[in-house]
Amino acid sequence: MPSLADQEVTVANQKLLQRFQKIRAQSVRLCDPLEIEDFSAQPCVDVSPPKWHLGHTTWFFENFLLVPHLPDYQVFHQDFCFLFNSYYVTVGDRWTRAERGFLTRPTVREVLDYRKYVEEKMEAFLQAFPLDSKLQHVFEVGLQHEQQHQELLLYDIKYILGMNPLFPVYVELDDSSNSNIKKEWLDIPGGQYQIGHQGGDFHFDNEEGVHQVFLHDYGIASSPVTNGEYLQFMESGGYESFQYWLSEGWDWVQQNGCKAPLYWHFENDKWFHYTLGGFKQIQLDDPIAHVSFYEADAFAKWKGLRLPTEFEWEVACRQYESEVPKSANFVEEEHFKPIQNPGFHGNLWEWTSSAYRPYPFYQAEEGALGEYNGKFMMNQMVLRGGSYATPRDHIRATYRNFFHPHLQWLFSGFRLARYK
């Protein structure tokens, strides 16, 4: 008979179990609109097949919890560790990332069976073994990891569908448009501020290293740049004017013949874009989406302004939106597109001007989980705030997302900043 402490732990496990089931179900639900054929494609190296996301998130629980900690656990399939490892060198060899789209097997059915098998074992595990704090942490990382992949899943689904000339509809979207959002400058006085995650709730290692920064007086826009504003940049020759661009950004524009954000098409003298609701005309008041850092930075230079640093963003967010507001647009809202909505949380990840580098006092986690964040701290830029593909309970003001500056397929936008 378990001790009182055990009972408490069991209650904790019970809550974990419920979150586990809810999060696991959401991954599959996001795939509901897909055809079987959509699950295996990899139209560019940054995209992973939806099937692979479903398998990889399962592999995470299998390899970091069941294999080492559940007695007598039998792996579902001996080849899946090889097939569904992403980048964990610690864990062993893995299938080449760029060739994930070649894997027609296991089938979607088999991957769903794999999910079910691991879920049942995880449930048994959670019911039988109170997790100590270390295992609770690994389990929590597993949940957060799956939520991150849910977001990537939507990026990838949109890319897979949006690169197809048939422009399939993922979900019917409401095209109605709110009244205009009033944009204003939020002014923050200079001084010493604290950055980084405090408190015991979940966060990644890259948010740790609470530290002081000094900020000079600055202003930050109360809402992001819109399609209409960006169109002015385009129409004034922004993509043809090298002087707004970083040198590597200009190379990227030239080599790829960039003329507009990703998914934009010019037909019959109008701009359209592919959305998860299909091929639609651009709405001028919606936030600009699917821009690379290079494009965001060039737009800011054209405006004579700049992007905020990640520190400026974090300080402003804490000051003006200390909690995630109910009106924020996260995946639970099922808008499946950015909406006209001021504020810092949700809608679109916002490029900052900060390179993704470790905070002072940063320490990578021990073991394989230490490969989660730290080793990517080079040649990437920080984004903040979350997107309409981010789970609401996954985001917080200190969350640091990061991508290479040329990428457009993520759900990215940006807001402007200035010194006073």
Place this chain on the structure above:
Amino acid sequence: MPSLADQEVTVANQKLLQRFQKIRAQSVRLCDPLEIEDFSAQPCVDVSPPKWHLGHTTWFFENFLLVPHLPDYQVFHQDFCFLFNSYYVTVGDRWTRAERGFLTRPTVREVLDYRKYVEEKMEAFLQAFPLDSKLQHVFEVGLQHEQQHQELLLYDIKYILGMNPLFPVYVELDDSSNSNIKKEWLDIPGGQYQIGHQGGDFHFDNEEGVHQVFLHDYGIASSPVTNGEYLQFMESGGYESFQYWLSEGWDWVQQNGCKAPLYWHFENDKWFHYTLGGFKQIQLDDPIAHVSFYEADAFAKWKGLRLPTEFEWEVACRQYESEVPKSANFVEEEHFKPIQNPGFHGNLWEWTSSAYRPYPFYQAEEGALGEYNGKFMMNQMVLRGGSYATPRDHIRATYRNFFHPHLQWLFSGFRLARYK
């Protein structure tokens, strides 16, 4: 009421219709063992997704017969001409070949619907309109074209499945092995011989240009080289000895780290290979398969012998096997692997030493069909004889197949020749 001539034509159409239905059904039947996921993958640029083959062969009938000749014909889908054109510049723009694997849509179901739609229209067309000789030819090319794609379909299916570490079984294969085939030299006296296709039955333009060649006395092996013989080459260091290789072949070996034919794996001190029946141990007396021209040529040099020219092959074939024998191993036999079987027809395409160049008097067909053969007459080598993936009624002694010399994924083998 149709005239007598019309009635005859109708009878002819009726036969065409039956062949049409039979051939069309066979394309789909070859895909029966596949999972939906297998239909869309393109693991290398030479491979096309099975779904694409099914669509492209349908597009051929739609674009070359229905659109120009069936009154009031409505295309099944306006984007399919773009999606399913292969290389016919005459017909218009097309989807990039290397990105066929990115097309998750149309779905397999929709492609099958497309097939059904076009088949019904074709049947109506054939029943309503007696085909004149020109249209009969186009129709016949459509059938032959679909048969060629059936063969490619099997190459591609094998590659898609065989590159997968799970090594899925396409069909259960009988592993029993016949008694040994006796190999001997067939001697052909020198002299003037006639080459090329004569007579009114179907053939491609590249077989035309009947002409004389002079051949010197030669001998040609009565059956192809076997796994056992090839293993001796491997074990004597063939892949490490530059002197047997053409310079570009040696580069190919070095750059790709080639050590064996495609699909071969060395495990536990034994050689295995992936077959359409799954992962199997090599059988020494079976014909060697999945070798590039470079490998065939290097083997011959190692033996102090050579490959036959395509003319030597054709003359020997006509002399020793004037008709396709019943015992030949074509797709109808459903062996789905090369078997121990002497002779010139079926089993495996045989690399010859001849570059694929036009015959004297060669004239490409007019119009889009003229793109079928002639424009590929560069940097490719001729193969003769057909394979276990070739339809039996598709082959003849004059048939010229052609592939680039580094390719291994086709069903290729070779036999040896020598001067006397």
Place this chain on the structure above:
Amino acid sequence: MPSLADQEVTVANQKLLQRFQKIRAQSVRLCDPLEIEDFSAQPCVDVSPPKWHLGHTTWFFENFLLVPHLPDYQVFHQDFCFLFNSYYVTVGDRWTRAERGFLTRPTVREVLDYRKYVEEKMEAFLQAFPLDSKLQHVFEVGLQHEQQHQELLLYDIKYILGMNPLFPVYVELDDSSNSNIKKEWLDIPGGQYQIGHQGGDFHFDNEEGVHQVFLHDYGIASSPVTNGEYLQFMESGGYESFQYWLSEGWDWVQQNGCKAPLYWHFENDKWFHYTLGGFKQIQLDDPIAHVSFYEADAFAKWKGLRLPTEFEWEVACRQYESEVPKSANFVEEEHFKPIQNPGFHGNLWEWTSSAYRPYPFYQAEEGALGEYNGKFMMNQMVLRGGSYATPRDHIRATYRNFFHPHLQWLFSGFRLARYK
């Protein structure tokens, strides 16, 4: 007769002229040991032919001063603007950077004639026209620019000679080795510090934007890491252990088969390296050179330490070495190699952990000179301190050098830091 003001300006011009002549002569003197053949080679895209450096630095004066400001100036050769423009899009089209090594003409003789012609015109210009402050700035940038190219010239000369299996000697070097340098931790208390260049003396726009930063207590090594220390990293398997490496660094190691710093060779059980004095055995107490940022960062992780930020470096430098010491090893010393010498200035550029991004308040210069620094602020890391190829009067504590993190051919080393 010039007014008093004019006379003063003339005196100023006279000093400028002397500096001009001295700096111009130094560029050519650095090439004295070269054979004519060495002037045109470009063995990798990052290297420019010495001849090109000599032409490009001349083009700078011609295009930014003589063409716009010297009345009736005739360009030396109408094609040279095209041939010797580097990356100034403002100025017009230019010869492809990667193909500079294809330009056998103009000859070295003609480039030296070009230099002489422009120098004579510049002297006439300086004697005839008192420069206003704006032109003085452009002229000063021209001098600083030429000094930067002198440094690159030595990098490139070393690469051109060092990639040659004959390992030519650039200059005879003294191999004697000082007594050991004592390394200690310099401790800096946390607090608010000022960063950036102040005062009227020359500096680049990227040093501007004087601003406050907050630093936490830290320690910084009094001298850089040595060959001996780095060898321990190598011998403990540093290049085979992914866990010390950034992900892109590990890819770089794998793809390039890196096993040691650039120019190192292992022969007869000993490590040698190519130096400007030829092929020599490694001296353990010398500072490690020719490491990429990835290598510096991996070494620090292996040690359980870290690189300093550029701010930490600048603060420590100002505190411990407020002026460039006489003992510092710059190009004037003609050691042509790093020596055992503590301190912050000279010897080798030191990789910091800071990404090269704009300071707060950063404003790029107007016009073509605005392309000098700002557009490169992406995917590069900051280095500080100067090297034995840097002109002594060119360096200062606020100087920000920057290179991509995989590059090794620059004269780079690093020192360690830690939190307390």
Place this chain on the structure above:
Amino acid sequence: MPSLADQEVTVANQKLLQRFQKIRAQSVRLCDPLEIEDFSAQPCVDVSPPKWHLGHTTWFFENFLLVPHLPDYQVFHQDFCFLFNSYYVTVGDRWTRAERGFLTRPTVREVLDYRKYVEEKMEAFLQAFPLDSKLQHVFEVGLQHEQQHQELLLYDIKYILGMNPLFPVYVELDDSSNSNIKKEWLDIPGGQYQIGHQGGDFHFDNEEGVHQVFLHDYGIASSPVTNGEYLQFMESGGYESFQYWLSEGWDWVQQNGCKAPLYWHFENDKWFHYTLGGFKQIQLDDPIAHVSFYEADAFAKWKGLRLPTEFEWEVACRQYESEVPKSANFVEEEHFKPIQNPGFHGNLWEWTSSAYRPYPFYQAEEGALGEYNGKFMMNQMVLRGGSYATPRDHIRATYRNFFHPHLQWLFSGFRLARYK
């Protein structure tokens, strides 16, 4: 005292010595117009630096004659075998072909010293040791090899100079133009013909294998296609019309943006080209030069004609020009450009429609010299006749030159053929 036989051999050696000296001097003379800077450049992988040609041809004599056969021979420099080996795997490792342009050392002076050293040793060798027939053959191959490199040297010199926007003049050329050449069809009756080299004079192994071919009645043009004729093809949209092109040729046109032969430039509404005499206007009656096989083949298709096979070319040449005529334009004439001159020998190599494959009975030479021809018999096309860069005594009707079909930098043209 040598025997009579010895004396005869000595006389033979004396003749060989004179040819040796003459041929060796010619290699250097061809470089007379060059600046030192021109000797080391490699602007594309197919081009070798002139310095490398001078070294490599010397290496041939050193390695195949002096090292194995001259007692006590000391190599000039131990690294030169590595640096100047081209593709002889038998002989050992070699410097990467694509990086020959990185070798600034040895200097031109040192390479000339190397030549002188080897020449003196060769002279001593020839005077001291009567060569047996085997060594005479190796020696002869060395001479022929150097003559082949003299031709490549001119191709490469033209490319190095012609890619330079300064368009340096190699030699002053006479621009006068002869009266027009009358072009007519030469008709050859069908029948059995003998192909290949007979007799004891020098020839390469790829010309051996004397054999019979059967040719059908054909006509062949008495002179090659001219600039004027080719311009009509260009102006009628030849480069924009896929139907004239082989598929790989069309890809080549698209990928390289080809619009004209190599060295052609369109300025001020006129076509110019770079010649060894500098930048000149096109002369319509001159033979078209610097076309790839793809361009020659497309032109022929546009004309409704074809290229001759190498057999047709050889038979016609023997019939109409059994000896090399005095008027033929070879390197000794020092025209340094193609001239208006009918006939089969000299002026420009002529693309044939024949793939470069072995003749019947072909046997590669033993040893390293066996790598000379045979290993290149793949993906290349045969050219016949010689060019204005070919030594007159180097050519014969049976000579088979070969290049990849996309290359333009060789001195290539073509003539047309047809069936009757």
